[in-house]
Amino acid sequence: MAKTIKGRPTRSGGEEQENPPERVAAAVAEPAVLPSKEPAAEQDPQRVQEPWAALRVVIIDDAMHPPRLDRLAEGEATAIDKLLASDPDVLAELSALGCPEAASADQRLLFLAEGEGPFMTVARLSEISKDAPRMIEEHRSFLRLKAALESEVNNVTVCDPYIAMPDLTGYHLVLLDYYLDGSAHGGERAIAIADTIRLQPGRGGDQQIVLMSSIETVRELRGEFRERSNLTGSAFAFVGKPDLNERWKIKAHLGMLERARPYAPAFTSYRSKLEEALSRAKSQLLSLVDDLDIGDYAFLQGRALMKDGHPLGDYIFWLLSSQLTALTFEHGDMRERQRELDELEFVGEPFAATEPSIVVANMLHSALVSRDVGPLGPHPRARAGSEYADFPLVQLGDVFLDKDRTKAVVVMSADCDLAFSPMSDRAPDGETPTMLVPGKPVKLKDAAGDTEHRTDGLLHRDEVYRIVWDFGKYRSVGLGELTKWLEDRGFDISNRDRLRPLFALKLQQEFGAHLLRVGPPLLPPTTTAATGRIFVCGPEREEVRQLGLKEVMITRFKGGVTLRVTPNIAGALKSACEDLLRRLGKQLADAKAKDVQALQKKVDALSAHIENDAFWIELLRNVELNPKGNERPQGPFGFVLGPDWQDGGKPRVVLQIDEPVSMTAENGTEDDITLIAPLPEVAAVSGAG
Numbered sequence: 001m002a003k004t005i006k007g008r009p010t011r012s013g014g015e016e017q018e019n020p021p022e023r024v025a026a027a028v029a030e031p032a033v034l035p036s037k038e039p040a041a042e043q044d045p046q047r048v049q050e051p052w053a054a055l056r057v058v059i060i061d062d063a064m065h066p067p068r069l070d071r072l073a074e075g076e077a078t079a080i081d082k083l084l085a086s087d088p089d090v091l092a093e094l095s096a097l098g099c100p101e102a103a104s105a106d107q108r109l110l111f112l113a114e115g116e117g118p119f120m121t122v123a124r125l126s127e128i129s130k131d132a133p134r135m136i137e138e139h140r141s142f143l144r145l146k147a148a149l150e151s152e153v154n155n156v157t158v159c160d161p162y163i164a165m166p167d168l169t170g171y172h173l174v175l176l177d178y179y180l181d182g183s184a185h186g187g188e189r190a191i192a193i194a195d196t197i198r199l200q201p202g203r204g205g206d207q208q209i210v211l212m213s214s215i216e217t218v219r220e221l222r223g224e225f226r227e228r229s230n231l232t233g234s235a236f237a238f239v240g241k242p243d244l245n246e247r248w249k250i251k252a253h254l255g256m257l258e259r260a261r262p263y264a265p266a267f268t269s270y271r272s273k274l275e276e277a278l279s280r281a282k283s284q285l286l287s288l289v290d291d292l293d294i295g296d297y298a299f300l301q302g303r304a305l306m307k308d309g310h311p312l313g314d315y316i317f318w319l320l321s322s323q324l325t326a327l328t329f330e331h332g333d334m335r336e337r338q339r340e341l342d343e344l345e346f347v348g349e350p351f352a353a354t355e356p357s358i359v360v361a362n363m364l365h366s367a368l369v370s371r372d373v374g375p376l377g378p379h380p381r382a383r384a385g386s387e388y389a390d391f392p393l394v395q396l397g398d399v400f401l402d403k404d405r406t407k408a409v410v411v412m413s414a415d416c417d418l419a420f421s422p423m424s425d426r427a428p429d430g431e432t433p434t435m436l437v438p439g440k441p442v443k444l445k446d447a448a449g450d451t452e453h454r455t456d457g458l459l460h461r462d463e464v465y466r467i468v469w470d471f472g473k474y475r476s477v478g479l480g481e482l483t484k485w486l487e488d489r490g491f492d493i494s495n496r497d498r499l500r501p502l503f504a505l506k507l508q509q510e511f512g513a514h515l516l517r518v519g520p521p522l523l524p525p526t527t528t529a530a531t532g533r534i535f536v537c538g539p540e541r542e543e544v545r546q547l548g549l550k551e552v553m554i555t556r557f558k559g560g561v562t563l564r565v566t567p568n569i570a571g572a573l574k575s576a577c578e579d580l581l582r583r584l585g586k587q588l589a590d591a592k593a594k595d596v597q598a599l600q601k602k603v604d605a606l607s608a609h610i611e612n613d614a615f616w617i618e619l620l621r622n623v624e625l626n627p628k629g630n631e632r633p634q635g636p637f638g639f640v641l642g643p644d645w646q647d648g649g650k651p652r653v654v655l656q657i658d659e660p661v662s663m664t665a666e667n668g669t670e671d672d673i674t675l676i677a678p679l680p681e682v683a684a685v686s687g688a689g
Contacts, residue, residue, distance in 0.1 A: 052254040055153040058168055060161050060193060061177040061212070063142035066113040067135035068106045076129040081105045083124060090121045113139040138214070141241060145175075148250045165193060169202045173257060175239075178213040178225070187218075187225060194229035205265035207235060208257055214241040216550070234267030243567035246574075248613035252567065252620055263344060270337045277334050281327035288323065309421030311380045311393075369497045373398070376483060376493040379422045388422035392483050394434065397504030399455075399467075400491040401441070408439040408467050409491060410499070412474070412511050420479075430480025437474045437511060439467040453510055455499075456526055471511055525557035527564065531658045534576050538583045538651040545572050552657060554625070561625045563639055563657065570619050574610065576653040577636050581606050584651060602651060609636045625657070 069077040083090055084105045095101065097119070099111045112122060113136045126133045149156045159165060161180045168174060174197060180189040194209055209231055211222055222238040237257065243249050301312045328334065376398075382388040395418060398411040411418075412435040420428035439455070443466075453469040477485045486493050499507065532547035553564040563569075584606065588599045609615055615635060623632060623639050631638040631645050637653035645656070 050152065050251070050254070052153055052258040055173060055254070055258065056155040056157070056171045057149055057153050057173045057175065058157050058159055058171045059142075059146060059149075059175045060159045060165075060180075061142055061175070062161055062180045063135075063138040063177065064158050064160065066139045067109045067132055069109075071135065072129060072131055076132070079128045080109075080125060080132060083128065084108045084121075087124070090124060093120050109136070112136050114143065116140065141214070141245065145241075145244055145250070148247050151247075152251060152254060161189060161193060165196050165200075167200060168197055169200050169204065169207075172204075172207060172261065174207065174209045175212055176209060178211055178218045178221070179215065183215065187221065191225060191229045194225070194231060198229065198231060205235070205268045206261045208261055208264065209236050210257065211236070211238045212241050212244070216240060216242075232264075232268050232271045234264045234271070240568070242571070246571065248616045249567045249571065251613055252617040255617065266337075266340045266344060270341060273333050273337050274328075277328045277331070281324055284327050285320065285324050289320070309379060309393075309419050309426055313380070368500060368503055370500055371497060373496050373498045375495055376400075376486070379420065379428075382422040386422065388420075388428060390483075391420065391428040391430070391479055393420075394418055394482065395498060396508060397499030397501070399497050399499065400486055400493060402490040403492055404490075405441055407490075408441055409436050409486070410439065410469065410507070411435070412437050412508050414508070418479070428479060430478055432479040433476040434479055434482050435474060435476055435511075437469050437471055437507075439469040441467050453507070455503075455507075469507070469511075474511070525555045525562075527553050527555045528659070530554050532569070533656045533658065534572055535654045535656065536576055536580050536583065537647050537654060538580050538587075539647070539649050541647050541654075544576055544579060547572065554657065554659070555622075561641065563623045563625055563655075565619050565622050567620065569655070570616050573619075573637055573653060573655060574616060577606060577610050580636070580651060580653055581610065606636050 065071075069081060072080065084094075094103075094108060094111065097111070097115065097117075099108060103111065109132070112119060112125075122133055122136060125136075146156060146158065157171070159168070161177070176190055176194060178187045178190050179185075180187075180193075190211070194211075197203070197209065209229075211218070211225055213219075219238055219240060222236075226233060226236050237260075239253055244253065297312065297316070300315065329338075376392050376394065378389045378391060379393045382391070394411050396411055396413060396415050399408060400410075401408045413433065417432065418434065420426055420432075422428075453471060455467045455469070475485075483493065498504070529549040530552045531549055532552045533543055534545040534547070535541050536544050547569065551566070551568055553566075555562045555564055581603065584599060584603050588596065588603060591599050619634075623634060625639055625641055626632045628642040629640065629644040631640040631654065633652075637655065639655050639657065641657050641659075643656060643658065645654070
């Protein structure tokens with residue numbers, strides 16, 4: 001928990017004065033809680049009531065405090081005091097803007113922080129201090145967010161993060177800034193505040209704590225924050241402050257949070273019962289293992305495994321994992337929670353503006369693949385140098401790849417055909433055929449068509465691959481020659497993954513060309529990073545913005561490609577449209593009489609789109625892209641995969657999406673490909689279309 005202090009810490013590391021200096025007459029003191037103005041619904045009874053209009057919102061952000069000299073380093077504070085008190089240009093600008101002549105330096109800083117213009121004075125401050133202009137902009141952003149929320153929801157309350165939290169159980173959303181003590185101190189204070197709110201008696205199960213930050217890297221820390229503050233994922237969200245810098249973005253997020261809020265209690269209850277069930281199942285499983293004696297293990301191997309040759313450890317692991325699943329999930333409490341989740345329905349509007357968490361990818365990978373099976377080798381009970389030591393033990397679904405990860409092979413023989421025991425009752429036969437199906441890993445973005453026999457989810461660095469299996473080139477290799485055959489063709493036998501039975505049997509069934517087969521599991525979407533360029537065509541093509549790998553994500557599903565439109569992308573497109581509008585305005589001013597009417601229509605149409613909040617919010621539902629080079633028009637702009645597209649002479653904004661030819665990781669080598677490496681919303685599943 002954070003320490004209790006009288007004053008709030010200064011940016012220079014000291015403690016702020018307990019009694020802040022005077023402010024301009026319009027300013028108010030800084031109480032523990034700043035209440036909202038009148039509820040939005042009462043301010044304008046004619047306003048259309050949005051679904052979020054009844055929300056009660058709390059903002060906890062150090063940006064509520066405007067810049068002051070005592071929050072700055074001593075040398076910077078002295079220089080700023082002198083600038084604001086004696087520089088003639090600064091005094092003239094402040095006077096013209098209405099700042100009282102007798103205002104103190106702190107009052108002048110407050111005046112700048114409550115204004116919106118790109119004042120010359122702010123530029124002069126930046127020559128002295130990095131912190132002062134940042135504090136001014138942070139306070140401006142805070143005031144804009146507060147004002148926008150007050151116009152949309154029932155109540156907005158601001159809490160000072162540097163004193164004890166009041167009772168917040170009656171609020172629906174808590175917007176909490178991450179860096180409350182500066183980035184050097186991390187998010188310790190925010191974590192302590194979130195934990196305090198979570199423990200307040202009577203807290204509603206649908207209350208959402210929304211972590212905010214103007215620093216994009218905090219997005220990567222949200223998992224650690226949630227874990228350390230003991231919040232359940234269903235009662236927590238992250239929103240970057242740049243995604244709250246315009247009214248339409250705020251409305252979009254309010255809509256998403258309000259749609260998600262009613263679902264939170266069911267998941268919170270599920271999480272609570274799961275913790276109880278896991279604790280109970282752990283005790284029961286350990287008790288069961290303790291009750292197994294040597295005779296039980298001998299019985300299992302002697303009666304069920306010895307002659308078949310199946311290793312005891314693998315069999316016991318399977319039995320215990322099945323027992324753990326039964327003890328945890330297959331009883332009344334968890335079945336009731338399952339029925340509650342079964343009734344939920346996520347349809348229509350988006351529920352989040354970010355990509356699915358990495359946890360989704362890990363769960364889907366685990367559902368498909370048994371991880372880290374180990375090197376190809378002899379039967380575990382075969383003695384070194386014996387006649388059985390040269391026969392490898394493999395199973396259906398074992399996948400091997402070459403060192404360069406350019407080719408793959410999967411074992412398609414039935415387990416019963418491959419089973420053997422290092423004893424005379426079921427000795428291995430070197431002529432036992434091992435059916436192998438070759439495959440070719442290809443980058444998912446380069447995959448052509450909806451290939452019938454495939455496994456999606458092969459990862460190399462940050463690139464997603466698909467293994468396309470070629471049933472027509474299968475090989476039958478004698479068990480006694482299998483190790484040499486794999487080594488001669490460059491396959492890595494130092495480790496392997498194994499498709500789980502459902503997916504291995506499905507692929508085997510496809511291989512056997514059965515007319516009737518098990519319905520294929522649903523192939524989940526795979527999401528990969530890309531880059532983007534925004535062009536303004538009016539009429540000449542001009543690049544105005546670049547979007548990096550962490551800003552652009554595209555999702556492939558059932559042969560289609562979808563752009564994941566985040567508020568950041570939508571905001572960049574809106575800014576480019578405003579740029580295009582300015583250009584069209586200049587063209588209109590210089591246009592000949594015969595061209596004025598047509599240009600005016602374009603200006604009017606573009607203006608209508610820019611001012612239409614619903615249009616930008618709708619854009620967050622993502623965009624289905626056309627094949628490479630074919631532009632997908634949407635309103636005043638278009639989306640296109642790849643650089644090969646035509647301008648067409650039409651004034652518009654174009655987002656060109658570029659998929660990198662290769663991706664490089666900060667760490668790793670060419671051998672880093674794995675079937676189970678995590679990537680957001682990437683799942684490895686076998687599918688037949």
